[in-house]
Amino acid sequence: MAQAAARDPNAACSTHQVVHIVEDDELLRSSLLDLFQANGIEAEAFEDAAAFFSQVSRATSGCLLVDVRLPGVGGIDFGRQLKASGYDLPLVFMTAYGDVATSVVAMKTGAVDFLQKPLLTRELLDAVSAAFAIDLENHQRRLFQQAVRERAATLTRREDQVMRLVVSGLMNKQIAFELGISEIMVKLHRGSMMRKMQVTSLAELVRHSVILL
The missing domain is CATH 3.40.50.2300 (Response regulator)
Incomplete structure (x- = not known):
């Protein structure tokens, strides 16, 4: 055999x-x-x-x-x-x-x-x-799923918080209120998060975030 x-x-x-x-x-x-x-x-x-x-x-x-x-x-x-x-x-x-x-x-x-x-x-x-x-x-x-998880692991704690609030549908101003930071800081964290996750749109970020659930 x-x-x-x-x-x-x-x-x-x-x-x-x-x-x-x-x-x-x-x-x-x-x-x-x-x-x-x-x-x-x-x-x-x-x-x-x-x-x-x-x-x-x-x-x-x-x-x-x-x-x-x-x-x-x-x-x-x-x-x-x-x-x-x-x-x-x-x-x-x-x-x-x-x-x-x-x-x-x-x-x-x-x-x-x-x-x-x-x-x-x-x-x-x-x-x-x-x-x-x-x-x-x-x-x-x-x-692809492994790559997304590896990218997410590079996020700072604040960037991860911003990502989760972004995919939940909150606007920058609402995220700033939720986290107790300025809207400018939200934009900075959001931009850094999007680069690290290698996405260019909210729809793409949402598709990626499903893998992280």
């Missing part, structure tokens, strides 16, 4: 994308690994959810290809545990026993696709491609 090497759970998010196969059928695991390798896609395989959790960090990128009927923790419950454990990998479910109810539940967990076995190569590759695209968007979102 091919397995992933253990990774540092504190490592930075990476755009090195891997298909993480979680399937208890050893023959199918091997076939899927060969298929992805033949198509230039890196993949690694695990026999169950426990093996995945023990070897793959939350910082990993790519997607998950998961059998719905896994031994122990089933595929649907595995998907729920991923989110609860801080993993942000798009899921593609596969099953030989698909039904409408199961597929609906699977899609409600945020799955990208729900594939029937025997798997069709083109359908599988398209699903993985879509999952990789979503993963890249998630990665870029995380980088």
